[in-house]
Amino acid sequence: MTTSPADRATELRQLLHRYAHEYYVLDTPTVPDAEYDRLYRELEAIEVAHPELKTPDSPTLRVGGAILPQFEPVTHAVPMLSIRTETDTTADGALAFDASVRRELGLAESDPPVNYAAELKFDGLAINLRYENGVLVQAATRGDGATGEDVTQNIRTIRQIPLRLDSVGAVPGILEVRGEVYMRRDDFEKLNARQRERGDKTFVNPRNTAAGAVRQLDPAMAAERPLSFFAYGLGEVVGWDDMPLTHSGLLDALAGFGFPVCVERVVAQGGDGLVAFHHQIGAKRDTLPFDIDGVVYKVDSLNLQRELGFRTREPRWAVAHKYPAQEALTTVEAINVQVGRTGAITPVARLAPVFVGGVTVTNATLHNEDEVRRKDVRVGDTVIVRRAGDVIPEVVGVVLERRPMEDVPGGDLFNPVQQPKYTPFELPKTCPVCGSHVVREEGEAIARCSGGLFCSAQRKEAIRHFAGRRMMDIEGLGERYIDNLVELDYVHGIADLYKLTLEDFLEMKRRGDERDGITPETVLAGKVTTKWAENLLAGIDASKKPLLARFMFALGIRHVGESTAKTLSDWLGSVAVIRRTPEALLRVLPDIGGAVAESIADFFDEPKNQQALDALLAAGVVPQDEHAPSAKLRDKLDIATLYAALGVPKLTETRSRQLAEAVPSLAALAAIDSASAIGLPADVAESLLGWLDQPGHREHLLTLDALRTELLAAMPAQSAAEGILAGKTLVLTGTLPTLSRDDATAMIEAAGGKVSGSVSKKTHYVVAGEAAGSKLAKAEELGIPVLDEDGLRALLG
Ligand code: IVH
Numbered sequence: 001m002t003t004s005p006a007d008r009a010t011e012l013r014q015l016l017h018r019y020a021h022e023y024y025v026l027d028t029p030t031v032p033d034a035e036y037d038r039l040y041r042e043l044e045a046i047e048v049a050h051p052e053l054k055t056p057d058s059p060t061l062r063v064g065g066a067i068l069p070q071f072e073p074v075t076h077a078v079p080m081l082s083i084r085t086e087t088d089t090t091a092d093g094a095l096a097f098d099a100s101v102r103r104e105l106g107l108a109e110s111d112p113p114v115n116y117a118a119e120l121k122f123d124g125l126a127i128n129l130r131y132e133n134g135v136l137v138q139a140a141t142r143g144d145g146a147t148g149e150d151v152t153q154n155i156r157t158i159r160q161i162p163l164r165l166d167s168v169g170a171v172p173g174i175l176e177v178r179g180e181v182y183m184r185r186d187d188f189e190k191l192n193a194r195q196r197e198r199g200d201k202t203f204v205n206p207r208n209t210a211a212g213a214v215r216q217l218d219p220a221m222a223a224e225r226p227l228s229f230f231a232y233g234l235g236e237v238v239g240w241d242d243m244p245l246t247h248s249g250l251l252d253a254l255a256g257f258g259f260p261v262c263v264e265r266v267v268a269q270g271g272d273g274l275v276a277f278h279h280q281i282g283a284k285r286d287t288l289p290f291d292i293d294g295v296v297y298k299v300d301s302l303n304l305q306r307e308l309g310f311r312t313r314e315p316r317w318a319v320a321h322k323y324p325a326q327e328a329l330t331t332v333e334a335i336n337v338q339v340g341r342t343g344a345i346t347p348v349a350r351l352a353p354v355f356v357g358g359v360t361v362t363n364a365t366l367h368n369e370d371e372v373r374r375k376d377v378r379v380g381d382t383v384i385v386r387r388a389g390d391v392i393p394e395v396v397g398v399v400l401e402r403r404p405m406e407d408v409p410g411g412d413l414f415n416p417v418q419q420p421k422y423t424p425f426e427l428p429k430t431c432p433v434c435g436s437h438v439v440r441e442e443g444e445a446i447a448r449c450s451g452g453l454f455c456s457a458q459r460k461e462a463i464r465h466f467a468g469r470r471m472m473d474i475e476g477l478g479e480r481y482i483d484n485l486v487e488l489d490y491v492h493g494i495a496d497l498y499k500l501t502l503e504d505f506l507e508m509k510r511r512g513d514e515r516d517g518i519t520p521e522t523v524l525a526g527k528v529t530t531k532w533a534e535n536l537l538a539g540i541d542a543s544k545k546p547l548l549a550r551f552m553f554a555l556g557i558r559h560v561g562e563s564t565a566k567t568l569s570d571w572l573g574s575v576a577v578i579r580r581t582p583e584a585l586l587r588v589l590p591d592i593g594g595a596v597a598e599s600i601a602d603f604f605d606e607p608k609n610q611q612a613l614d615a616l617l618a619a620g621v622v623p624q625d626e627h628a629p630s631a632k633l634r635d636k637l638d639i640a641t642l643y644a645a646l647g648v649p650k651l652t653e654t655r656s657r658q659l660a661e662a663v664p665s666l667a668a669l670a671a672i673d674s675a676s677a678i679g680l681p682a683d684v685a686e687s688l689l690g691w692l693d694q695p696g697h698r699e700h701l702l703t704l705d706a707l708r709t710e711l712l713a714a715m716p717a718q719s720a721a722e723g724i725l726a727g728k729t730l731v732l733t734g735t736l737p738t739l740s741r742d743d744a745t746a747m748i749e750a751a752g753g754k755v756s757g758s759v760s761k762k763t764h765y766v767v768a769g770e771a772a773g774s775k776l777a778k779a780e781e782l783g784i785p786v787l788d789e790d791g792l793r794a795l796l797g
Pocket of ligand 1: 119180
């Protein structure tokens, strides 16, 4: 039996609808993209052949339609109101709302707390989606609340918005869903990166970009802007039989119909519950994937909402509660440049102090030369600064109308000719710290000081990085000490830190104070304190046994962050191996791409870096967790995999596998000199021979071959290598005598174990330190073995 085109189209629409929901809303795709595309094209073909089978909920309509001359007005069946904003950003704002609700409802103090639906205030554009018999028929902006604009074509391009309601049972005859169209921060960044690449103007912030996209007359343009949606309320509703009785229940039901509903929501009890929510969201605000404008509290019971009603155009049952602003206006006093660890020259705006995001900001990064030019930030300009969480404050843009201007000759009193008082910013040609040339390589956004470790700014940054908390964690080695150690020539390379004596520190302090004219009275009186220097020496000494991953991170290799350092440590196991692993081998490690592998290999190719490393080892720095290369590496050392990682043009994975059949070892490959032995198509063979004949490549293959053999021999047998704690779950509690929580976790994970946050029957061991609390009690109750730090070390062998 063959299905009719009509049945097949219906079936395809259902499948595509389900896959899109899984992909865009639930974030758990069940079929590969290619499968979705195949079904999509099949549906498209049916609709072209049988235009009468097109339906308003077809996913093929998502691509956008004709360019509109203007938007049609839409009268809202139920006005789209706004909510009152509580401007007191402290906890009192939440308590005041609860108090006013209780007062309006005539509740006594002894009455139970009111339940509230607490949710986020999304920062985008409000939209009303109208579904008739379960099908999206219209999308409109809020407009003035009574009349909005018909933006259906644009809204259809947002894949998170269902074109048809999901439902097992009956759907309401009319259902208007209200919510916010917004843009995720990562999507915004990607969009701006694309704009930059094309040389187009970048967008200012996600909110304006989202609003602009929705109100684009050309739906194809709108479709290019990655928009998202969250449902937060209802408009007109007709024929919803089992409509929930609470706002939180409504949101659950909307999620059930297939709408994205934000998971950051709770039912809070009374004012205290609201305060807790405000606090909790405030703490994670900057880690949310999108911007918010505060939180919203709504009386949860729909009956109580009705009882409370409205005051003019705002409901009495809802309020928006803000957080301190993350953007503010200030003026640029100067533009300087800073020199970073890798010599990167970063322009920085010195600002008139301004309170933003909870702190006073006086500096903001301008990223790089192109960025300053694009934004055209000049001295004297009024700028928007933004500070979100722990990120470095940045200049978002210039308020051009407020740029200082001056008269120039040629005008008169009535028609003055003016020009900006200050010229555009230019990057210095030489490093402001060491005077070396500033170079900017082709295709690079960043200009760098060419002085290397000759440049004291780079030396300081390298030490600061090395001593950092997540690197070698040298306690007490603060910025001022590092500045003096470098400026007064006590430390040239990192390893010099380990040679410092008590006398060095005391002398450095005395000279520094003298230079700055701040020698303390006590010192003049002949009393010298030494405690601080002893502590510092102890801190330096304590850093001599780092975890390998921290050590690798601390070296400051470009592109090597915490996770890459951990990969190097987990897979290769020792400094001795890492320092001589060539690029091709690094490239086969997980998550190490071409650029990162190249940068690591380049670092160790540089004799100065190898010497610095030797000096560190000679000074007694020895990673405490070195081990044999991981047995996982065995698969990666497969010949075909290595061939593909060599970077030979045209030698794809498939070709590499063919090559491995004909030429089964790296050493054999190094000896090849004619195409006949390779067994590959002529163009690939030619490319390979060309590569082999480049200087150093054949030797490189031999080195690689030797290292491969060595690694395979050093590797533990597969089973033992899984790690002594494979399949085991451990819980850490309390403070251990010497290991930090991160270090203990890293050691357990390196041995194949898992660290969990709570004790259950499935926990194998609890590692308890000083001041262990309920977790220890729980472990004892469940009879789970409890270890101290020594016990853990013994377990790890
Ligand atoms: S409820 C009658 N909930 O805030 C209540 N609005 O002033 C109607 N907004 O532009 C609004 N997040 O787009 C509500 N969780 C949320 C919201 C939210 C953002 C926006 C909305 C409107 C403004 C209301």
